[in-house]
Amino acid sequence: MKIDVSHAKKIIQRYRKKKGILIPLLQDIQAIYGYVPEETVGLISKELSIYPVDIYGVTTFYTQFHLMPQGKHTIKVCQGTACHVMGGKGILNCISDKLGIKDGETTEDGRFSLERVACLGCCGMAPVVVVDEDFHGNCNFQKIDYLLNQYKSKKEES
């Protein structure tokens, strides 16, 4: 799939001749495309004279960046200490089984991406799952069923 790099070009212009820009620049690129496409890495390298190895270094070091397109909905399962003690691992396994993907993967139909995160800072309502921007606290197996169905039907509506 070819991507339209004109947006990336505009973003890169904004960062020209500034220092310490690589992370915010990549954040902006990801905000447009949903991931950091390979084509934009080449572009940044050429336009701003940064070695591709440094760009890949940053994108692979920080968990926020993705090098592949993500699913329509991103499910983040908190694996913080409070969530772990309250059964967060079981929740992750349960979602993983139901979607048939491991964390870091996307379902074949492109509907869901599954991620594990270190701590979402909602420890008072552990275990916590975040779908896109919505926080869901005190999760259990039944709630997961309900949640997944809800987002599946959301997709069908649109």
Place this chain on the structure above:
Amino acid sequence: MKKLSNPKELEKLRKTIQNRRDPNKPVVTICGGTGCQASGCEHIIETFKKEIIKQSLQEKIDVRITGCHGFCEKGPLVVIYPSKIFYPMVKSKDVSRIISETVVNNKVIEELLYVDPSSGERITYEDDIPFYKKQTRTIFGSNGKIDPKNIEDYIAISGYSALEKVLPSMKPQDVIDEVKKSGLRGRGGGGFRTGQKWESCSKAKGKQKYIICNADEGDPGAYMDRSILEGNSHSVIEGMILGAFAIDSNHGYIYVRAEYPLAVKHFSIALNQARKLGLLGKNILNSGFDFDIKIYQGGGAFVCGESSALIQSIEGNVGEPRAKHIHATERGLWDCPTVINNVETWANIPLIINKGAKWYASIGTEKSKGTKIFSLVGKINNTGLVEVPMGMTIKEIVFDIGGGIPNDKEFKAIQTGGPSGGCIPRSLMDMPIDFDELKRAGSMMGSGGMIVMDEDTCMVDVARYFMEFNLDESCGKCSSCREGNARMLEILEDICVGKGNENSIPLLEELSEYIKETSLCGLGKTAPNPVLTTLKYFKDEYLSHIQKKECPAKVCKPLIFYEINSEDCTGCGMCAKKCPVNAITGEKKKPHTIDKDICTKCGTCIATCKFNAIQVKTGEKK
């Protein structure tokens, strides 16, 4: 809003705001923190607004969306002012009654009040609830009173009065001295003395100096910084301006985790409001002092909470720590002298200036002054954020404030200090909590996470969990941390699946020593702590796993099995229907059985069974 040109105008503005506000006008305050949002507060807010219009009371009642109150478990929280009547877990169907009865007629609705689980008593006011009663909420208390998106609310409760005091009458060194005298120690983890840090940065040579607020709150289980930023960004901004004045810096950064979108939003709003009033920017309140703050969003790497890695990250690089023989106070960001303090530390500064170092130093223990916010979470009745004076005992926090352990389970341990900390056992329950006592027990303060564990928590599994975390988050620079943590995790995984042997524990201890000795940054040096403390206090659990192949807490899956108690099973068949691998069989209305060879121990049957007939056992299968 007009730009303020001197401290007197700020004082005048405060008076105007205070006079404009009628203290008797009813205000409905609704907590809008992330915790309450997860409980659906947005819907409650909308319902209140609609209902007020429906009852034509727009002129008579104010609605205020506040920051986090700390009692996240009971959200959405609503407090009615001026009566201070408190309703937890508010539902939209109750809103109309709350307005017509409580707000308009000051009548308490008994059935909506908070019920104390230990006494069964209904409690009307927020301050009387045991969870809040023993707290000293000097920093966190304002969260429930102000709308974080409205600078006037902060100014009305004496916000920016420390700045008003400092700019015309104090010299930078006076501010440093005051902070030094207060005995404030950094709230981010290490507990370094803030005043000394400032002093050495102030003495360091450099044309440009930087102030950084570390809001990369990564310790799993701690979220007080998020709540301060979401609920009272201005207190952090004011602290940073004071710090910048003290060390003569004109540029500040706040490094916020990408996982905290609401905190970023509220902080940017606060920055813009402060700029408009002339509290940030050029020539602040006509003092000749310039200072402004930029927001920098982290990319999601735990190690970036470490100061030198954080600086690397702001400079646009991979966040790898560097050796600490050069202090950031001398050569930090862009090689310039830099002061980095965490969110809670900055929020303490205005308080110290306003109330004085002497007052501040009167709170706490000999070497740890002031209050500390802890996130009390895990297996505890009242989960949430608690602010207590340093030196309170674990017992008081867990039982008096936290209300003890749910479901009559036994309190086993408390984990502090995140992945660098350790597990403190029940036997040390009377230990007062401060920086030094925690260190002596083998743990540390960290940023203030307190995860309570009960008899159902396996300590070997907890150690394994932290090792997994440390391995995931190791930046990979030092081989001892990168490889050592991996080997330690392998050993712990072996123990958890019943493959441990007599060499496992000595090997863990040996590796721990190497990793501590030879890692560069604080994270590597402390990575073995969770293993070492669990070995110190819970060795018998390790031995059960290794020698008897049993998991006493019944957590480690390969060492447990499920059984149906034939006396309790009614044969309803629900578990058999729900079992994803069809391991459960039996005739209708007769006790069912689980085929242990097929069973994956996923827990679905336990969640399904209404008669608690499914038992988890450890040891040899019969």
